[in-house]
Amino acid sequence: MDRGIYIAMASGQNIMSAQSVHANNLANANTTGFQTDFEQATTHSVSYGDGYKSRSYAITEGAGTNFSRGSMIDTGRDLDMAVEGDGWIAVQAPDGTEAFTRAGSLKISPEGQLLTGNNLPVLGNGGPIAIPPADKVTLGADGTITIQPQGQKVDVLSTVDRIKLVKPDYAQLTKGLDGLVRLRDGEESVPDASLRLQSGFLESSNVSPVDELTQIMSLARQFEINVKMMKTMEQNSSTAAQILRTS
Amino acid sequence: MSQALWISKTGLSAQDTRLATISNNLANASTVGFKRDSVVFEDLLYQIRRQPGAQSSQNTQLPSGLQIGTGVRVIGTQKEFSAGSVDVTEKPLDISIDGRGFFEILLPDGTAAYTRNGQFQINAEDEIVNSRGLVLQPAITVPAEAQGVTISSDGIVEATIAGQAATQNLGTLQVTNFVNPTGLQAVGSNLFVETAASGSPQAGTPGTQGLGSIEQGALENSNVDVVEELVNMITTQRTYEMNSKVISTADQMLQFVSQNL
Numbered sequence: 001m002d003r004g005i006y007i008a009m010a011s012g013q014n015i016m017s018a019q020s021v022h023a024n025n026l027a028n029a030n031t032t033g034f035q036t037d038f039e040q041a042t043t044h045s046v047s048y049g050d051g052y053k054s055r056s057y058a059i060t061e062g063a064g065t066n067f068s069r070g071s072m073i074d075t076g077r078d079l080d081m082a083v084e085g086d087g088w089i090a091v092q093a094p095d096g097t098e099a100f101t102r103a104g105s106l107k108i109s110p111e112g113q114l115l116t117g118n119n120l121p122v123l124g125n126g127g128p129i130a131i132p133p134a135d136k137v138t139l140g141a142d143g144t145i146t147i148q149p150q151g152q153k154v155d156v157l158s159t160v161d162r163i164k165l166v167k168p169d170y171a172q173l174t175k176g177l178d179g180l181v182r183l184r185d186g187e188e189s190v191p192d193a194s195l196r197l198q199s200g201f202l203e204s205s206n207v208s209p210v211d212e213l214t215q216i217m218s219l220a221r222q223f224e225i226n227v228k229m230m231k232t233m234e235q236n237s238s239t240a241a242q243i244l245r246t247s
Numbered sequence: 248m249s250q251a252l253w254i255s256k257t258g259l260s261a262q263d264t265r266l267a268t269i270s271n272n273l274a275n276a277s278t279v280g281f282k283r284d285s286v287v288f289e290d291l292l293y294q295i296r297r298q299p300g301a302q303s304s305q306n307t308q309l310p311s312g313l314q315i316g317t318g319v320r321v322i323g324t325q326k327e328f329s330a331g332s333v334d335v336t337e338k339p340l341d342i343s344i345d346g347r348g349f350f351e352i353l354l355p356d357g358t359a360a361y362t363r364n365g366q367f368q369i370n371a372e373d374e375i376v377n378s379r380g381l382v383l384q385p386a387i388t389v390p391a392e393a394q395g396v397t398i399s400s401d402g403i404v405e406a407t408i409a410g411q412a413a414t415q416n417l418g419t420l421q422v423t424n425f426v427n428p429t430g431l432q433a434v435g436s437n438l439f440v441e442t443a444a445s446g447s448p449q450a451g452t453p454g455t456q457g458l459g460s461i462e463q464g465a466l467e468n469s470n471v472d473v474v475e476e477l478v479n480m481i482t483t484q485r486t487y488e489m490n491s492k493v494i495s496t497a498d499q500m501l502q503f504v505s506q507n508l
Contacts (some may be wrong), residue, residue, distance in 0.1 A: 023251035024316035027258030031288040118288035135457040151456035179290040
C-alpha cells in the first residue's frame with residue numbers, strides 16, 4: 001500500500017489541532033481582554049536518498065498571538081478600566097512573576113488588595129497595590145488611584161498608588177500557558193508614563209468571529225480532502241491487488 | 248476525539264451561564280433594591296502540543312511550537328452596587344438610602360441580613376417589618392394610636408399621636424455599611440448576608456461617616472440597565488450560535504471519517 005496514506009493521516013490530525021485553536025478563539029469571543037491566537041501549517045520534508053521527493057508532511061504550529069486591540073465596552077463601573085493605545089496592565093502572576101493583561105475588570109479583596117477579575121494582584125509603583133478602606137475609589141487617566149477614605153467628607157481625598165501601565169515591544173511579547181502575556185525573556189517591563197486608561201470601560205476580546213468561522217469551515221473542507229485521499233489510496237491498493245490476483 | 252468539541256462545549260456552557268445571569272437581571276429589572284450581577288470570564292489553561300524550541304533534528308529546532316487553549320470558564324459574578332434611580336411613593340414607611348449602606352434585617356434564625364429594599368410595613372406587634380415580615384433592626388415599635396410617622400434624614404423616627412402637641416420619639420434607624428459590599432452574599436428576597444470577603448458590618452447614624460442618608464417616601468429601583476442587558480443578550484446569543492456551529496463542524500468532520508474510511 002502507498003505509504004502516502006500516512007501523509008494524509010498526519011495532515012488530518014494537524015487540521016484537528018488547528019480547529020482546536022480556532023474553537024478556543026471562538027469560545028473566548030466574549031472574554032474581556034482575550035487575544036486571538038494564530039495557527040499556521042508548515043511543510044516538513046522527509047525525503048531520504050534519491051528518487052522523487054514526494055513525502056512532505058504538514059505540521060500545525062502556533063504562529064503567535066494577535067495583540068491588536070478589542071473594542072471598548074461602556075460599563076460605567078468605577079473599577080472597570082481599559083488601557084488606551086498599545087498599553088497593558090501589569091499584574092502579578094501566581095508564580096510571582098510580572099505578566100500583562102488587558103482584562104481590566106478590577107475588584108478589591110477583603111484584605112484591601114486591588115485584584116483583576118481572575119484574582120491576580122494589580123501591580124503599582126512598588127509591587128501589588130493595597131487600598132485602605134474607602135467610600136469611593138477612582139481610577140485616574142494615568143492610572144493614579146484616588147480614594148475617599150472611609151468616613152471622610154467628599155472633599156477629603158488621598159492618592160494611594162498608580163497602576164503600572166506598560167507598553168512593551170510586541171515582538172517581545174508571548175502568551176503563556178496561563179493565558180497571560182509576558183516578555184519573552186521573563187524580565188519586568190518599565191512603566192510608560194505616556195499611557196492613558198479609561199475608567200468605566202472594558203476592552204472586549206479581539207476575536208473576529210467571521211474570520212474564525214471562515215477558517216473553521218475552510219479547515220473542515222481541507223480535512224475532508226485528506227480523508228478522500230486516504231480513501232483513494234485504499235482504492236488504489238485494492239485495485240492493484242485485484243489486478244494481480246492469480247486465480 | 249476532536250478537542251474542538253470540548254473547547255466549544257466550554258464556550259456554550261459559559262454563554263449559558265451568562266444568559267442565566269442576564270435573564271435574572273432582566274427578571275428583577277423592577278425589583279426594589281435589586282443590584283445587578285455581571286459575569287467575569289477567563290480563558291482556561293493552554294496545553295503544549297509541541298514545545299517551541301524543541302529539537303526537530305540534532306542540529307535544528309522547531310521555530311514555533313503549538314499550544315492550544317482549552318476554552319473558557321466563568322470565574323465569577325460581580326454584584327454591582329451602584330445606586331438605582333429613586334421613585335417617590337409618598338408612603339411614610341417607604342424608605343430609601345441615599346448613598347452607601349444597607350438596612351439591617353433580623354432573620355428568623357437570629358442572624359442579621361442586609362437589604363437596600365426599603366418597603367416597610369407594620370406588623371401585628373406594631374413593629375416595623377419588611378414585606379416578608381422580618382423585623383427591621385434596631386427594632387422600632389410604632390404605637391397603634393400613631394397618626395403619622397416621620398423619619399428624618401439622619402434616621403430619627405417620630406410619631407404624631409392624636410391629642411398630643413409634641414411628637415413622640417420612637418427610636419433611630421441605623422444604616423450599616425461594609426468595606427467591600429461586592430463581597431456580600433445574596434441570599435434572595437433582596438437580602439444579603441455578611442461573608443469573609445465583605446468585611447464586618449459597621450453600623451452608624453445615617454448621613455455620617457460616609458453612610459447614606461435616609462429618604463422617607465421614596466424607594467430605590469433596581470440598578471439594572473435594560474438596554475445594556477439586551478445588548479449583552481445579543482452578543483451572548485451570537486457567541487453561543489457560533490460555538491454550536493464549531494461543534495457541528497467538528498461533528499461533520501468525524502462523521503466524514505467514519506463514513507468514508
